[in-house]
Amino acid sequence: MDLVSSFTGLRLDGRRENEIRDIRCQFGVAKEADGSVLFEQGNTKILATVYGPFDSGDNDDDDGDLAVLEDPTAIECEFKLSAFSQQDRRTRQGEDPRSEEYAEYMETCYRVIMFPHKNASSIVRLSCQVLQADGGHLAAALTAGTLALIDAGIPVKDLIVGCSATVVEGKPLMDVSSQEDLQRLPQITVGVIPRNQEIIVMDTKNRFHKDLLAPLLDAAVKGCTQTFQVIEKIVRDHVRKAAGAMSS
Amino acid sequence: MPLLKREMDMKQEEDTAAIREQPGQKTSFPGDVVFSLDTISTRTLFLGPGVRKEADNLIATRCGVLRYRPPATFFLDTSDDSYLPATGDDIVGVVVRRRGQEVLEQYYMVDFGKNTSRQTGVLPILAFKGATKRYRPNLKKGDLVYCRVRKTTVDGPVRLTCTSNNTKEQFWGPLRRTGALYRAKLSFVRRCLTEGSAEHSMIMEVGAKFPFESAVGLNGRIWLYTGFEKSQNLLYLLFRDAEEANGDVMLIKKITGRFLQETATLGDDFPVEDNTQYWVTRVA
Numbered sequence: 001m002d003l004v005s006s007f008t009g010l011r012l013d014g015r016r017e018n019e020i021r022d023i024r025c026q027f028g029v030a031k032e033a034d035g036s037v038l039f040e041q042g043n044t045k046i047l048a049t050v051y052g053p054f055d056s057g058d059n060d061d062d063d064g065d066l067a068v069l070e071d072p073t074a075i076e077c078e079f080k081l082s083a084f085s086q087q088d089r090r091t092r093q094g095e096d097p098r099s100e101e102y103a104e105y106m107e108t109c110y111r112v113i114m115f116p117h118k119n120a121s122s123i124v125r126l127s128c129q130v131l132q133a134d135g136g137h138l139a140a141a142l143t144a145g146t147l148a149l150i151d152a153g154i155p156v157k158d159l160i161v162g163c164s165a166t167v168v169e170g171k172p173l174m175d176v177s178s179q180e181d182l183q184r185l186p187q188i189t190v191g192v193i194p195r196n197q198e199i200i201v202m203d204t205k206n207r208f209h210k211d212l213l214a215p216l217l218d219a220a221v222k223g224c225t226q227t228f229q230v231i232e233k234i235v236r237d238h239v240r241k242a243a244g245a246m247s248s
Numbered sequence: 249m250p251l252l253k254r255e256m257d258m259k260q261e262e263d264t265a266a267i268r269e270q271p272g273q274k275t276s277f278p279g280d281v282v283f284s285l286d287t288i289s290t291r292t293l294f295l296g297p298g299v300r301k302e303a304d305n306l307i308a309t310r311c312g313v314l315r316y317r318p319p320a321t322f323f324l325d326t327s328d329d330s331y332l333p334a335t336g337d338d339i340v341g342v343v344v345r346r347r348g349q350e351v352l353e354q355y356y357m358v359d360f361g362k363n364t365s366r367q368t369g370v371l372p373i374l375a376f377k378g379a380t381k382r383y384r385p386n387l388k389k390g391d392l393v394y395c396r397v398r399k400t401t402v403d404g405p406v407r408l409t410c411t412s413n414n415t416k417e418q419f420w421g422p423l424r425r426t427g428a429l430y431r432a433k434l435s436f437v438r439r440c441l442t443e444g445s446a447e448h449s450m451i452m453e454v455g456a457k458f459p460f461e462s463a464v465g466l467n468g469r470i471w472l473y474t475g476f477e478k479s480q481n482l483l484y485l486l487f488r489d490a491e492e493a494n495g496d497v498m499l500i501k502k503i504t505g506r507f508l509q510e511t512a513t514l515g516d517d518f519p520v521e522d523n524t525q526y527w528v529t530r531v532a
Contacts, residue, residue, distance in 0.1 A: 034330055034362070054367055097466070113278075115309075120402065150278060154328055155298065155309035157277035195279055232277065239275040239311040242327035 003168045012179050013042070020163070020175040021225055023230045025144075027151045027238055035152025040142035041227075042177060043134035046141055048148035049127050056123035074116035077106040078127040079141055085133040097225050102138050105201045106145055109191045113146075113156045124154060135178040136164040138203055142191045143227060150235065160200060161231065163204055163223030165190040165216050167208070172219035174226075186212055190220045194228035197221055259327065276308040276324065283314060297332070298324025325383045329434055331362050331467040333369065333397045333406045340423070340465030341408065343391045344368060354355070356387055358395065358408055360467045362434075369406035370397055377418045385422050386528045390469055392423040394463040421525040423463055427473035428484045434468045436491045441466070444499040447490055450504045458511050476517035482510055 004011055016173070021042030030036035035050040036113030056073060079102040083091045087188030106126070114124075126148060128141040149156055164176045166187045173180060176187060191201040199221070208216075258484035276282045282299060283306040295301065298310040300324050307313070312326035333339070334526040347370075348354035361367030371393065376385050399407040410420035427480065432440075439445045441464055451462070460483055463471040470487060474480045486507045493499040 054361065118402065121404075131455055153310055155300075156278045157300075157307075157309065159277075181381055235277060235311065236275055239277070239327075243313075 002166045003183065004171065004173070006207070011173065011177075013177055015175075017171055017173050018219070018222065020226050020230075022217060023227065023234070024235055025147060025231070027147070027162040033152075035148050035154070037144055037147040037149070037151055039147060041136065041140045041143070041175070043111045043132055044130070044136055044140045046131035046137075047129045047131055048141070048144035049129075051127075052124040052152075053119060053122040053154065056121050063137045063218070072120040073123055074114050074119075075107055075124045075126060076105045077110070077112045077145070077243060078125070079103040079106065079137075080127065080129045081133060081137070082130055085130045101203075102141065103193065105138060105203060106142060109142060109160045109200045110145065110149065110156075113158055113160055113193070114149075116159070118155075118217065124152075128212040133178065135176045135181040136189070138159060138160075138162060139164045139175070139191075142201075143231060147231065147235065158193050158195055159228065160191050160229075161194050161228045162189060162191045163220050163227055165220035165223060167212055167216055172215045172218040174219050174223040186216065188213075188216045188220055190217065190224065192221055194224050197225075198228045249259040258507075268531045275311065275313055275400050276312055278309055278480050280308045282308045282324070287322070292320060294321040296321065296323025298326060304489050306318075309520065317429075329362060329468070331360070331367070331434060333360070333367070333400050333467075335397055335400060337397045337466040338409075338419070338464075339367065339395060339397060339467040340429070340463050341371075341393050341395060343387045343389055343393060345356075345389060346373070346387075349484065356393070358393060359406075360406075360465070361467075362431075362468055367396070368404075369408045370409070371408040375408070376397060383527065383529050385526045387526065388424055391425065391526075392427070394420050394423055394465065394471070396420060417419060419463075422471055423471050424518040424522050425524055426475075426522040427461070428470050428472040428480050430484055430487050432470055432487065432491050434466075435467055437464055437468050438468065439495060439504055440470070446493075446495060448501040449487075450490060450500050453504055454483075457508055475520055475522075477520055478514055478517045479511055480520065482507060482514075 004057060010016060015178055024040045026038040027180065028036060029038045029047065030049045031049055033049040037048050039046045039048060079099045081096065081099060083089055111114045126145050128145055130137055139162035146160045166173050166176045166180055170183060181187070184206050187205040189203040190199050192199050283391060285306065287302045292527040295299065298308060298312055299306045300309055306322055308324055310324055310326050315323055315325045339360045339362040343350045344357040344359045346354060346356055352374065356371045356373065357368045360373045379385065395410045396412065398405060398409040418480065427442050436447065440447045440451060442448055461473040472480060472483050472485055472487065486503060489503045490500055
């Protein structure tokens with residue numbers, strides 16, 4: 001089956017090449033967490049929870065060590081792919097290298113937008129649990145994580161939004177779904193600050209020619225801008241509701 | 249001199265006008281420019297939580313509504329519910345553990361976070377009124393303590409104390425274990441402590457007719473104590489209902505009336521046993 005129909009020009013899930021999937025999110029789902037969001041992008045569903053900020057414990061033992069030179073950690077991320085999230089139920093033994101890599105990407109991203117030096121020795125724990133996997137996990141996790149940070153009221157400079165892109169027969173496709181993901185096509189995921197289009201992280205998957213990089217990046221960044229417009233509207237509506245409760 | 253003052257007043261009025269012109273009630277979003285500083289003449293700014301200055305703009309770092317107090321105080325009013333310690337806040341904390349080697353250098357780790365054991369401060373073991381090396385409160389893990397934030401620093405622990413140089417009264421100290429701890433929203437707690445609010449007058453009205461002890465911590469914890477089982481439960485429910493009323497004056501009055509009626513008609517109440525000795529004398 002063709003990923004892009006030669007007849008209609010539509011993808012398998014009925015989108016055009018430059019369309020992202022529907023985004024829905026729900027704030028404050030986990031009551032125990034300081035901030036949480038249930039983020040859905042198409043059929044990909046992620047639960048992001050934020051705990052903290054709390055004491056990182058660096059200053060606990062007064063052994064006279066100077067921890068000043070070290071860079072403050074600010075955030076610890078965790079990316080988990082649930083056993084039930086994919087088509088086949090699989091429980092992994094040991095640690096998953098991909099998840100760890102994703103967690104590291106998230107940490108790099110959020111450290112850029114947070115203020116690590118303003119609250120040294122305090123730490124924020126962010127965990128992204130994939131409940132339904134339908135492609136674009138890293139991209140969705142990056143977006144969901146930012147929203148959870150906002151929900152927790154942690155000061156951030158700006159937002160980070162993720163988007164993935166792939167290329168089929170020379171045509172770049174935005175926001176990869178799992179059907180496209182399975183084809184071992186060139187794929188790229190970026191984490192972008194959409195306001196100034198600054199790329200913070202980039203993850204590539206499968207081999208591809210360097211000439212494809214420019215159109216892929218272009219598509220991914222455009223996808224980020226689209227995602228940003230959607231989540232901006234969602235968050236503003238959410239805040240407006242909360243602000244109504246605030247004044248009363 | 250008067251002329252200068254008038255000029256300054258005029259300038260301030262202009263500033264206020266300029267600020268009014270900018271969208272005030274707009275909700276902002278991290279990264280938004282919430283306010284442009286080239287429209288006002290004052291150069292000294294007081295920035296509260298949620299805003300930061302970059303070049304000539306104020307930029308939001310959280311979601312919320314920009315609030316302005318003349319002449320140049322800006323902060324972002326947010327609906328989120330996490331407590332940030334500030335010097336002078338009275339809080340209700342839970343003792344987590346005791347640390348340190350020498351008796352004089354020992355301190356209690358006290359948790360005062362909105363959720364349990366995420367935010368801790370240090371309370372020196374002798375930072376109680378009248379405490380000496382031999383006669384001092386002996387707090388165990390899980391004990392409640394009403395204390396004041398003495399100092400907060402960027403990279404150190406939050407320092408707490410139960411003493412004060414300014415007042416002779418002794419509010420702070422260990423709280424009875426048999427009291428009830430109610431966890432409220434921060435906004436509710438702040439309203440409880442604001443004179444003139446419905447919640448504050450509720451506490452005053454109830455307190456005039458019905459004896460009870462309470463400690464309202466700005467970290468969203470309210471400790472309640474009557475010494476009797478039924479009435480303490482009723483008191484707890486009163487606070488819960490008052491929080492649900494969400495500042496509705498009429499509703500709170502109604503709840504207060506009902507509470508007073510219920511306590512008046514209360515049958516035999518069981519005293520809550522509390523034999524804990526917090527202050528102990530140690531022989532060397």
